[in-house]
Amino acid sequence: MMWETAILVGLMFGGACFLILQASFVRILFGFILLSNAANLFLLAMSGRPDGKTAPVLQGGNGGPPVDPLPQALILTAIVIGFGVIAYMVVLLYRTFLDQHTANACELFDPRRERPKEDAS
Amino acid sequence: MKTGDSYIFRSVASFLFFVINVFAVYLLLRGHNLPGGGFIGGLGSALSLIMLSMAYGVREAQKVLRVDPVRLATVGLLLAVVTGMLPLFLGEPFLRHFHWKFDGLPLLGKLEVGTPLLFDIGIFLVVVGVTAKMIFVLFRSISGLTALNPSEWRRYSADLEEPVEREHSRSSSELETEDGP
Amino acid sequence: MKALVLALPILLPLLTAIVLLLAGRRRWRRWLVALSALVQLGVALVLAQGAYGQPPQVLALGGWAAPYGIVLVIDLLAAIMLALGALTALAAILFGLAELPPEDENPLRLPLIQFLVTGINLAFCTADLFNLFVAFEVMLIASYALLTLEADDWDIKQAFPYLALNLVGSTLFLVAAGLTYGMFGSLNFALIAERADALAGTPQLTLLSLLFLTVFGMKAGVFPLFYWLPNSYPILPSPVAALYAGMLTKVGVYVLLRIFGQVLPPDLPLPHLLMAWLAAATMIFGVLGAVSRNFIRGILSFHILSQIGYMVLAIGLFTPYALAAAIFYIIHHIVVKSTLFLVGGTVVVLNRTDDLEKTGRLWLATPVLGVIFLLQALSLAGIPPLSGFWGKYMIIVEGVRQQEWVLVFCALLAGVLTLFSMLKIWNGAFWAASAKEGVHTEERRWRPMAAVAGGMTVVSLGIGFGAEFFLRVAHEAARQLLDRPAYIDFLLRGGG
Numbered sequence: 171m172m173w174e175t176a177i178l179v180g181l182m183f184g185g186a187c188f189l190i191l192q193a194s195f196v197r198i199l200f201g202f203i204l205l206s207n208a209a210n211l212f213l214l215a216m217s218g219r220p221d222g223k224t225a226p227v228l229q230g231g232n233g234g235p236p237v238d239p240l241p242q243a244l245i246l247t248a249i250v251i252g253f254g255v256i257a258y259m260v261v262l263l264y265r266t267f268l269d270q271h272t273a274n275a276c277e278l279f280d281p282r283r284e285r286p287k288e289d290a291s
Numbered sequence: 292m293k294t295g296d297s298y299i300f301r302s303v304a305s306f307l308f309f310v311i312n313v314f315a316v317y318l319l320l321r322g323h324n325l326p327g328g329g330f331i332g333g334l335g336s337a338l339s340l341i342m343l344s345m346a347y348g349v350r351e352a353q354k355v356l357r358v359d360p361v362r363l364a365t366v367g368l369l370l371a372v373v374t375g376m377l378p379l380f381l382g383e384p385f386l387r388h389f390h391w392k393f394d395g396l397p398l399l400g401k402l403e404v405g406t407p408l409l410f411d412i413g414i415f416l417v418v419v420g421v422t423a424k425m426i427f428v429l430f431r432s433i434s435g436l437t438a439l440n441p442s443e444w445r446r447y448s449a450d451l452e453e454p455v456e457r458e459h460s461r462s463s464s465e466l467e468t469e470d471g472p
Numbered sequence: 473m474k475a476l477v478l479a480l481p482i483l484l485p486l487l488t489a490i491v492l493l494l495a496g497r498r499r500w501r502r503w504l505v506a507l508s509a510l511v512q513l514g515v516a517l518v519l520a521q522g523a524y525g526q527p528p529q530v531l532a533l534g535g536w537a538a539p540y541g542i543v544l545v546i547d548l549l550a551a552i553m554l555a556l557g558a559l560t561a562l563a564a565i566l567f568g569l570a571e572l573p574p575e576d577e578n579p580l581r582l583p584l585i586q587f588l589v590t591g592i593n594l595a596f597c598t599a600d601l602f603n604l605f606v607a608f609e610v611m612l613i614a615s616y617a618l619l620t621l622e623a624d625d626w627d628i629k630q631a632f633p634y635l636a637l638n639l640v641g642s643t644l645f646l647v648a649a650g651l652t653y654g655m656f657g658s659l660n661f662a663l664i665a666e667r668a669d670a671l672a673g674t675p676q677l678t679l680l681s682l683l684f685l686t687v688f689g690m691k692a693g694v695f696p697l698f699y700w701l702p703n704s705y706p707i708l709p710s711p712v713a714a715l716y717a718g719m720l721t722k723v724g725v726y727v728l729l730r731i732f733g734q735v736l737p738p739d740l741p742l743p744h745l746l747m748a749w750l751a752a753a754t755m756i757f758g759v760l761g762a763v764s765r766n767f768i769r770g771i772l773s774f775h776i777l778s779q780i781g782y783m784v785l786a787i788g789l790f791t792p793y794a795l796a797a798a799i800f801y802i803i804h805h806i807v808v809k810s811t812l813f814l815v816g817g818t819v820v821v822l823n824r825t826d827d828l829e830k831t832g833r834l835w836l837a838t839p840v841l842g843v844i845f846l847l848q849a850l851s852l853a854g855i856p857p858l859s860g861f862w863g864k865y866m867i868i869v870e871g872v873r874q875q876e877w878v879l880v881f882c883a884l885l886a887g888v889l890t891l892f893s894m895l896k897i898w899n900g901a902f903w904a905a906s907a908k909e910g911v912h913t914e915e916r917r918w919r920p921m922a923a924v925a926g927g928m929t930v931v932s933l934g935i936g937f938g939a940e941f942f943l944r945v946a947h948e949a950a951r952q953l954l955d956r957p958a959y960i961d962f963l964l965r966g967g968g
Contacts, residue, residue, distance in 0.1 A: 190636070190640075198636075202636075202639055205639070205640070205643050206639075206643060208643075209643045209646040209647055209650075210646075212646070212647055212650050213646060213649075213650040213653075215650075216650040216651075216653055216654045225326050240602070240653065240659065241650070241653060243602070244602055244605070244646070244649065244650075244653075244659075246330075247602075247605070247606060248605075248646055250330070251609045251613070251642075254421070254613060255613065255616070255635075255639060255642075257425045257429075258613070258616055258617070258635075259635060259639075260429065261425075261428065261429070262620060262628070262631060262632075262635065264429075264432060265628065266628060266629055266632075269625040269626075269628065270625070270626075270629065275632070278629050278632075279629065285626050361493065362493075362494070365490055365493040365494055366494075368486075368490055369487075369490045369494075372483065372486055372487060372490065376479075376483060379475055379476045379479060380476075382475070383475070383535065384475050384531060384532055384533060384534060384535045385475060385479045385483075385531065385533050385534070386533045386534040387534050387535050388534065445497075446496045446497065446579065447578075447579055447580055448578060448579070449575065449576050449577055449578045449579070
């Protein structure tokens with residue numbers, strides 16, 4: 171279990187880096203989604219084996235040992251934050267696409283692109 | 292994006308909307324001592340709004356929600372913060388929570404309520420508001436509307452600003468004629 | 473009542489933001505936000521006064537004690553940073569009020585600034601990594617929103633490097649938090665500090681500290697990963713840019729101080745050495761970038777990096793004296809840098825642009841603004857007896873003492889180049905005989921704007937001439953920071 175998780179986390183980080191370094195907006199976006207999920211999986215791996223354990227809330231005393239709540243809370247926080255940031259990023263990419271008529275980071279940051287004259291303010 | 296063209300989806304959506312929201316409130320109420328709580332309940336409720344936007348179009352969904360989602364989120368945040376602050380005035384630390392147990396209430400029987408419920412309701416509102424805001428903005432953009440409707444536009448933008456979409460939208464007449472919810 | 477005062481630095485901006493959001497575009501929101509910023513400054517000063525020579529003040533949220541619950545700890549360093557943050561926020565808000573009439577200002581700007589301040593203050597007060605992560609994210613999300621809120625269609629693409637690098641930084645932060653939890657079984661600073669002593673000198677601890685160095689160095693803008701900063705700050709409106717320039721990167725430096733000074737054991741030779749050399753590189757590359765730019769906010773943005781280099785160099789040298797120098801340098805730099813951005817904003821109002829080829833004639837038009845700029849620019853370059861001199865002097869003395877000649881040389885070279893690029897602004901904006909679009913002194917608003925910058929200059933002069941007092945405070949803050957056994961004892965067994 172340990173090794174499988176480690177390999178999976180490594181693959182996810184690798185894939186995320188590959189995607190982030192592409193030029194297309196959509197791939198960059200998917201790269202960041204994959205990156206935050208890889209970090210969450212890593213945190214989950216830090217909380218030990220989850221199988222056979224119960225949720226860390228007050229119960230009638232019939233459950234087994236509870237899972238470690240802190241990494242779970244950290245993951246939940248990270249998911250929420252990641253969700254917000256990804257939503258922001260989607261809107262930012264969409265707006266850039268509307269403004270600059272390109273969905274390619276290389277074109278967007280091309281130094282030969284001139285600032286349009288009409289909104290020079 | 293084409294919305295509102297499936298009769299089956301619309302019928303199911305209008306029925307499921309209530310079921311999802313009842314379940315969301317159930318999740319909210321059972322929180323704190325059992326898996327559930329304001330966050331997951333709020334996500335459920337926001338999910339129902341996404342479904343409505345897909346079935347009936349985003350304007351109908353905004354009419355169902357009635358209020359400005361940002362206001363909803365702000366009120367929720369205020370509720371959560373004030374709940375956390377109350378103990379400060381009693382000389383207790385920030386975010387201290389209190390519980391009361393009632394026995395033998397009519398209809399309900401044994402009941403345990405506490406200030407975490409208020410806090411959770413605040414979180415519920417924040418999550419519904421923020422998620423609904425994101426969904427509405429994205430849905431409006433892909434259906435050729437401005438990201439903000441006119442009343443939100445008056446509230447959240449400076450006088451000099453122009454909607455980004457104005458020059459890009461396919462039918463500019465649609466932008467002009469829309470009335471606020 | 474003590475609990476209320478300790479919670480106020482976080483609650484006050486948060487509540488202000490909520491009320492501002494509910495207030496929409498009503499007129500009184502501007503007075504409310506100015507009042508709130510003033511009260512925040514007062515609270516922070518009270519906290520700083522209470523922290524001098526005393527054990528840290530602890531607020532256990534929900535009444536759960538230190539290693540298990542979330543605690544906010546305010547020691548002298550945190551209180552100083554809170555006060556500086558409140559001061560910068562006050563100046564930025566007043567400047568914004570003077571710069572724009574209410575109907576031109578985006579109604580979301582003030583609430584977002586308050587959310588940003590909430591995040592920054594939480595980062596200063598927190599005593600565990602989890603909360604630090606939350607604080608960073610509150611701060612970053614507010615900063616993303618502010619960055620693009622008023623950016624125009626062309627500039628908005630500069631938000632990408634900012635967003636991307638900070639997102640990668642947050643992910644690495646999560647990984648570092650996960651590793652810390654795996655190694656120590658806790659995210660509480662005091663408990664990590666206690667358990668890290670047993671691991672002192674092991675490769676795991678070195679690796680973890682290098683990861684921390686990467687994460688917080690990235691947030692501070694240290695050499696290889698600074699690319700997010702210099703292109704994104706110039707697209708901000710000037711008051712917000714002043715707040716960012718003053719506080720945002722300093723949060724990274726503060727956390728480096730906190731983690732390396734207090735949480736991790738002091739004998740980490742490799743990370744400290746690496747930090748010092750990266751800092752030297754940051755100084756040189758930052759100042760070279762500044763020399764290459766030809767508009768005021770671009771030059772100033774690169775200068776942030778070069779000055780961050782001095783602070784991180786001081787942390788890298790890692791003696792009590794050097795840490796005191798770093799703290800003093802932070803105090804000096806926050807005030808000076810935000811004032812320079814405010815002056816830049818005033819120049820934009822007067823000359824309609826901050827492109828140095830089109831600005832000019834300002835010395836004739838407003839000698840006062842010229843004096844303000846000159847004082848702050850010379851202070852940034854480190855001319856005695858202005859405030860920048862003392863910090864640089866202490867850092868160089870410490871470098872000479874440790875016989876790190878190359879580092880000392882880099883610090884001196886960066887100082888000279890700073891002076892050079894500041895003179896470039898001086899020549900272009902104040903001394904040049906012609907301005908392309910004229911000098912618009914008939915715009916009444918430049919006077920209150922210059923007055924805010926002048927007020928900050930008085931504070932900066934106070935730091936320079938009253939250096940003895942501020943040095944004593946910095947030494948005391950460094951002493952508290954480095955007294956790890958007392959901190960651990962106090963948090964885990966004593967107060968709490």
